[in-house]
Amino acid sequence: MNPSKKRNELLKKLAQFPEFVRGSITSVCSTCNRARCICLKKSSRRAYRLTYKDSRQKTQIVYVNRDQVPRMQKMIANYARLRKLIEQLVEANIEVFKNETRR
Numbered sequence: 001m002n003p004s005k006k007r008n009e010l011l012k013k014l015a016q017f018p019e020f021v022r023g024s025i026t027s028v029c030s031t032c033n034r035a036r037c038i039c040l041k042k043s044s045r046r047a048y049r050l051t052y053k054d055s056r057q058k059t060q061i062v063y064v065n066r067d068q069v070p071r072m073q074k075m076i077a078n079y080a081r082l083r084k085l086i087e088q089l090v091e092a093n094i095e096v097f098k099n100e101t102r103r
């Protein structure tokens, strides 16, 4: 496939994943708010949160409702996909550049 066509296809794929986040999901006890529950009466109810670093490398926490956990997991997976696509785009762009400047 010619490199610029390949680049266009990668750009189309890129647009298929508009919803993405960086970070990881952790869970805490919904009563004591700790990863390792310290409650006298243990409950299995967990609260979920996304932890990520913002553009200034500051750790941020976003609370995630239980029913939104699958969606958040998908958003994290999309981020990994996009990163892979960006890598492929870098290679495609280099091929395009080489072709255009070849003499």
Ligand SMILES: [Zn+2]
Pocket (backbone or CB within 6 Å): 029, 030, 031, 032, 033, 034, 036, 037, 038, 039, 043
């Ligand atoms: Zn607890």
